[in-house]
Amino acid sequence: MKIIQSTCNYCSIACNMDFYVEDGKIKKVIPTEKYPVNKGFSCIKGLNLDKQQTIRNFPKYPLLKQEDGTRKQIAWEEAYSIFSKKMKSIVEKYGCENVACISTGQLTLEDMSLVGHVFRNYIGGQLDGNTRLCMATSVVAHKQSFGFDSPPYTLNDLELSDVIVFIGANPIVAHPILWDRVKRNKDKNKKIVTIDIRRSETAKNSNYFYEIKPKSDLQVLYILAKYLIEKGWVDEEYIQKHTENYAEFKEHVKKYKYESLQEKTGICFSDIEELGKLIHEGKKVSFWWTMGINQGYQAVRTAQAIINLAVMTGNIGKPGTGANSITGQCNAMGSRLFSNSTGLYGGGDYADELKRKKIGEAIGVDPNIFPKGPTLPYNVIIEKIISGEIKALWILCTNPRHSWINNTEFQEAVKKLELFVVQDLYDDTDSSLLADLYLPVASGLKKDGTIINTERRVSRIKPVLQKADGEKTDFEVIYEIGKALGMGDLLEGWETPEKVFDKMVKATKDSPCDMTGINYKNLDEGYGIQWPFKKGEILENNERRLFENNEYYTPNKKVKFIFEDILENPTPTTEKYPYILDTGRGTVGQWHTQTRTREINYVNDTVPKLPYIYISKELGEEQGIKTGDEILIESINERVSRFKVLLTEDLSKEVMFSPLHYIETNNLTLSIYDTYSKEPSYKYTPIKIIKV
Numbered sequence: 001m002k003i004i005q006s007t008c009n010y011c012s013i014a015c016n017m018d019f020y021v022e023d024g025k026i027k028k029v030i031p032t033e034k035y036p037v038n039k040g041f042s043c044i045k046g047l048n049l050d051k052q053q054t055i056r057n058f059p060k061y062p063l064l065k066q067e068d069g070t071r072k073q074i075a076w077e078e079a080y081s082i083f084s085k086k087m088k089s090i091v092e093k094y095g096c097e098n099v100a101c102i103s104t105g106q107l108t109l110e111d112m113s114l115v116g117h118v119f120r121n122y123i124g125g126q127l128d129g130n131t132r133l134c135m136a137t138s139v140v141a142h143k144q145s146f147g148f149d150s151p152p153y154t155l156n157d158l159e160l161s162d163v164i165v166f167i168g169a170n171p172i173v174a175h176p177i178l179w180d181r182v183k184r185n186k187d188k189n190k191k192i193v194t195i196d197i198r199r200s201e202t203a204k205n206s207n208y209f210y211e212i213k214p215k216s217d218l219q220v221l222y223i224l225a226k227y228l229i230e231k232g233w234v235d236e237e238y239i240q241k242h243t244e245n246y247a248e249f250k251e252h253v254k255k256y257k258y259e260s261l262q263e264k265t266g267i268c269f270s271d272i273e274e275l276g277k278l279i280h281e282g283k284k285v286s287f288w289w290t291m292g293i294n295q296g297y298q299a300v301r302t303a304q305a306i307i308n309l310a311v312m313t314g315n316i317g318k319p320g321t322g323a324n325s326i327t328g329q330c331n332a333m334g335s336r337l338f339s340n341s342t343g344l345y346g347g348g349d350y351a352d353e354l355k356r357k358k359i360g361e362a363i364g365v366d367p368n369i370f371p372k373g374p375t376l377p378y379n380v381i382i383e384k385i386i387s388g389e390i391k392a393l394w395i396l397c398t399n400p401r402h403s404w405i406n407n408t409e410f411q412e413a414v415k416k417l418e419l420f421v422v423q424d425l426y427d428d429t430d431s432s433l434l435a436d437l438y439l440p441v442a443s444g445l446k447k448d449g450t451i452i453n454t455e456r457r458v459s460r461i462k463p464v465l466q467k468a469d470g471e472k473t474d475f476e477v478i479y480e481i482g483k484a485l486g487m488g489d490l491l492e493g494w495e496t497p498e499k500v501f502d503k504m505v506k507a508t509k510d511s512p513c514d515m516t517g518i519n520y521k522n523l524d525e526g527y528g529i530q531w532p533f534k535k536g537e538i539l540e541n542n543e544r545r546l547f548e549n550n551e552y553y554t555p556n557k558k559v560k561f562i563f564e565d566i567l568e569n570p571t572p573t574t575e576k577y578p579y580i581l582d583t584g585r586g587t588v589g590q591w592h593t594q595t596r597t598r599e600i601n602y603v604n605d606t607v608p609k610l611p612y613i614y615i616s617k618e619l620g621e622e623q624g625i626k627t628g629d630e631i632l633i634e635s636i637n638e639r640v641s642r643f644k645v646l647l648t649e650d651l652s653k654e655v656m657f658s659p660l661h662y663i664e665t666n667n668l669t670l671s672i673y674d675t676y677s678k679e680p681s682y683k684y685t686p687i688k689i690i691k692v
């Protein structure tokens with residue numbers, strides 16, 4: 001029996017798994033014991049990776065939509081030819097700015113780089129990723145505050161911290177192995193703190209829980225900063241030496257009044273005193289945030305308010321500390337640095353002439369082929385499809401008919417396209433079913449490449465199984481499309497994932513994410529390597545954090561306090577729509593739009609088949625609603641969805657929660673975005689109940 005170590009390509013922890021393979025079949029899957037991330041553990045999704053595409057009879061050949069709406073199987077060569085002819089004619093007729101591609105955080109770094117090369121460098125179209133729905137806020141916050149998109153921590157910091165603060169994050173459900181690292185922390189007196197708008201699984205298992213009003217984090221964080229400053233519980237020396245803009249920040253937070261705290265946030269002054277004391281008395285305090293922060297209308301500033309807190313208390317760049325944004329999809333970090341969408345390969349800036357030249361030379365292309373500026377963000381792509389400007393869309397490894405905010409609008413939008421191509425494992429996803437051309441691809445079990453996890457660790461995805469006749473990987477399909485488009489010489493040196501990886505590594509030389517010391521050979525030793533890792537460096541410690549030398553990536557090497565006045569909520573609740581819909585992950589076993597996790601029998605058998613919504617017991621009693629009832633919920637934009645009710649004591653009367661795993665949820669959400677990152681505000685929708 002052969003044992004092949006590869007990486008789980010669901011969540012951003014990127015556990016490694018040992019696949020035991022015999023006669024072309026996976027006999028068992030065991031979490032890799034020596035891997036520094038998951039140390040022999042994994043969640044149910046990783047353990048069931050062998051079920052991928054084995055239960056359903058999935059297609060191996062492309063499907064072309066016919067005039068009567070049925071789909072006909074066609075040969076691969078025909079599909080490439082149709083794609084390239086149609087795409088080229090649309091570009092000719094409407095201009096390259098009117099074709100778009102939406103990629104993902106779930107492909108390999110090599111797949112993403114290649115799509116960037118084909119679609120941005122060659123076609124010159126618009127390219128964004130579903131990472132916009134997820135990590136755009138953190139990216140902007142990091143760039144502005146730290147000078148580069150650089151999550152500073154290593155997962156080991158969870159084992160070293162004595163005060164661990166989760167803000168808008170529910171790792172027990174969303175990142176089980178991150179939570180495992182918390183449980184491995186040996187400090188008996190450690191304090192786990194959760195700030196959420198509902199008593200989440202993580203809140204229930206924390207020592208302290210602060211239940212705040214939806215989207216009131218910025219108020220809480222500014223008042224907490226004001227309190228710490230008044231008490232003198234800040235690290236003056238660190239602030240003096242390594243930060244800028246502190247005096248202005250100090251002045252800014254004075255504005256926020258303790259008197260209005262309770263009304264605005266739902267927590268009281270004694271909570272701020274308690275939280276302030278916890279942070280002050282902690283020796284190694286770490287702050288961790290995820291989608292409760294990133295998905296909001298003032299999200300970037302909220303993320304930066306967390307960064308400000310860590311910095312002003314000197315909790316950064318030391319073991320067990322940090323302002324730590326947790327990523328979501330397995331390769332969210334890779335897509336941020338290598339998709340060539342919002343920035344140049346390796347986290348470069350399109351406007352930086354010097355960098356264009358350097359990266360062009362490093363990867364062997366004329367820098368003039370790089371786009372002149374960043375891509376249109378996802379929401380503008382959709383708006384321009386609706387307005388009839390954008391005429392072609394290619395999506396890879398994402399299911400926006402289900403996951404996009406206000407998703408019914410997506411369905412309406414794609415009807416206007418002249419060409420809609422979906423590249424996915426399955427031909428029956430909500431998006432695949434709408435495609436003019438559907439391109440099937442093999443699962444991660446048959447792919448070769450790398451991904452970068454939440455702590456900047458690069459690891460290998462290796463083919464565990466061989467492809468069947470006709471089956472293609474994403475890399476092959478993208479490459480063949482490039483060929484059919486006529487890229488010719490431009491594809492020289494891009495033939496294999498390894499070649500592309502080596503190119504991308506060269507593009508990072510001397511940048512903060514310098515990976516010139518990483519190659520497939522040293523990755524194949526099986527421990528993963530975090531960036532930065534320069535050529536010639538010796539890896540003494542494989543669990544490293546950034547900013548240990550107190551130098552940031554800004555021009556003056558100082559971290560910047562960034563803040564602004566708190567905005568009015570663009571869509572507050574009204575008398576007619578008095579409740580707020582919160583959305584997010586429902587269970588460990590369910591992954592987003594459930595196309596993959598439906599293949600895990602245990603998950604399928606145990607999760608509700610119908611969409612469900614949690615409502616507080618109190619409200620249920622008041623309104624005569626019971627668990628198991630079916631109700632209709634209407635959102636402020638007058639869309640209606642049907643849910644099964646689950647009454648709970650974990651919510652306040654004003655808030656309801658429905659998981660994103662059901663398409664009905666995003667039927668209700670609104671087209672509201674953060675000002676700077678354009679990340680959707682998925683977690684705040686005014687709604688009302690229509691009883692059934």
Ligand SMILES: Nc1nc2c(c(=O)[nH]1)N[C@H]1C(S)=C(S)[C@@H](COP(=O)(O)OP(=O)(O)OC[C@H]3O[C@@H](n4cnc5c(=O)[nH]c(N)nc54)[C@H](O)[C@@H]3O)O[C@H]1N2
Binds near residue numbers: 200215586592
């Ligand atoms: N099982 C499973 N795991 C997953 C995924 C999955 O689909 N299934 N998806 C992966 C991906 S891509 C991502 S991005 C991560 C997401 O991981 P998380 O962000 O941890 O998950 P969510 O449930 O979206 O949201 C976290 C919490 O934010 C809270 N919240 C909502 N609004 C606010 C607010 O205004 N303030 C505060 N403080 N909290 C608020 C919600 O109540 C929720 O408990 O999970 C990853 N892991």
Ligand SMILES: Nc1nc2c(c(=O)[nH]1)N[C@H]1C(S)=C(S)[C@@H](COP(=O)(O)OP(=O)(O)OC[C@H]3O[C@@H](n4cnc5c(=O)[nH]c(N)nc54)[C@H](O)[C@@H]3O)O[C@H]1N2
Binds near residue numbers: 134660
């Ligand atoms: N209401 C609400 N909506 C949300 C969120 C929320 O918190 N609330 N969270 C948002 C977030 S953070 C995220 S990340 C998004 C996720 O949204 P999506 O990315 O749309 O969700 P997935 O189900 O992961 O879609 C991945 C698709 O790729 C396919 N696939 C899997 N592996 C491969 C592969 O190797 N190659 C190809 N080509 N296809 C593959 C799968 O079958 C699936 O159809 O949802 C967002 N939507």
Ligand code: SF4
Binds near residue numbers: 010
């Ligand atoms: S915790 Fe994440 S990476 Fe690890 S097995 Fe589960 S889904 Fe996969």
Ligand SMILES: [Mo]
Binds near residue numbers: 133134135328
């Ligand atoms: Mo995500």
